[in-house]
Amino acid sequence: MAPEVESPKVAQGDAPVPLSYLRGVDSGVVPHAVSRLRTQRLARSTRPFLSRGGPRGERCDGCRLRPSHCLCALRPQLDTQAGVCLLMHDAEPLKPSNTGWLIADVVAETHAFGWSRTAADPDLLALLGDARWQPFVVFPGEFVEPPGRVVQSLPAPDAALSGHAGRRPLFILLDATWPEARKMFRKSPYLDRFPVLSLHPDQVSRYRLRRSTREDHFCTSEVAALCLELTGHAQDRRAGRVLERYLALFTEHYLRAKNQQPVDWQGPAHRSLQDALSSSCTPQS
Numbered sequence: 001m002a003p004e005v006e007s008p009k010v011a012q013g014d015a016p017v018p019l020s021y022l023r024g025v026d027s028g029v030v031p032h033a034v035s036r037l038r039t040q041r042l043a044r045s046t047r048p049f050l051s052r053g054g055p056r057g058e059r060c061d062g063c064r065l066r067p068s069h070c071l072c073a074l075r076p077q078l079d080t081q082a083g084v085c086l087l088m089h090d091a092e093p094l095k096p097s098n099t100g101w102l103i104a105d106v107v108a109e110t111h112a113f114g115w116s117r118t119a120a121d122p123d124l125l126a127l128l129g130d131a132r133w134q135p136f137v138v139f140p141g142e143f144v145e146p147p148g149r150v151v152q153s154l155p156a157p158d159a160a161l162s163g164h165a166g167r168r169p170l171f172i173l174l175d176a177t178w179p180e181a182r183k184m185f186r187k188s189p190y191l192d193r194f195p196v197l198s199l200h201p202d203q204v205s206r207y208r209l210r211r212s213t214r215e216d217h218f219c220t221s222e223v224a225a226l227c228l229e230l231t232g233h234a235q236d237r238r239a240g241r242v243l244e245r246y247l248a249l250f251t252e253h254y255l256r257a258k259n260q261q262p263v264d265w266q267g268p269a270h271r272s273l274q275d276a277l278s279s280s281c282t283p284q285s
């Protein structure tokens with residue numbers, strides 16, 4: 001696949017606003033892994049972060065949207081067989097448009113770590129060494145040396161393949177701009193021992209056909225949705241569909257807030273998410 005890991009365009013066109021001008025509003029939801037990483041990152045910040053967050057005002061701490069457009073009541077946290085491990089470049093947790101946040105909203109088993117060139121978080125290393133998980137680094141195969149590390153599919157859930165048997169897939173996503181992600185991939189030796197999952201062009205184009213945006217690049221939550229669909233587990237496939245529609249709903253709320261339009265609570269994006277949530281876990285094919 002082409003370089004895909006990039007933040008969505010929803011925030012572009014907004015004037016940069018220092019985050020300190022945006023007042024957080026308590027959402028009452030329990031902070032997830034990305035939210036906690038954001039809090040840690042803000043605490044370390046020695047200068048105000050320049051956010052593309054839109055006009056000055058309040059933001060919900062739970063979903064990062066204006067309180068009038070808050071999505072927290074619809075946060076669809078789901079249990080999955082697969083897990084997601086986000087390795088986030090420095091400022092990613094602070095960006096109001098970061099979609100790794102949405103993955104953590106939907107996939108209960110989401111882990112998030114800040115990436116550093118010089119040292120790996122001990123908790124990250126512990127997770128990668130946990131025998132319950134089979135990590136896969138999600139990255140385009142054409143940039144991988146040696147190419148023998150690259151896989152384009154996952155073992156069937158019940159397959160007794162050596163090395164994978166009984167382990168839950170853990171998708172390691174590099175949450176960064178494309179140049180940053182390439183650097184992270186090259187300079188993280190603790191990832192070198194894991195297979196690299198390169199999304200197959202057929203899967204990518206099928207996904208591209210059914211999504212609503214026309215962007216060439218996938219954002220991080222879209223990559224996660226695609227990975228979840230690959231596991232063959234009904235729970236994961238459902239979570240992938242929910243994540244895809246949750247991104248669409250988040251984008252709609254974000255844009256409506258930006259354009260000072262009210263939320264359309266009965267609109268197609270809301271119905272589409274509800275349909276995915278009420279669908280059975282049984283795979284269609």
Ligand SMILES: [Zn+2]
Pocket residue numbers: 027060061062063064065070071072073
């Ligand atoms: Zn909210």
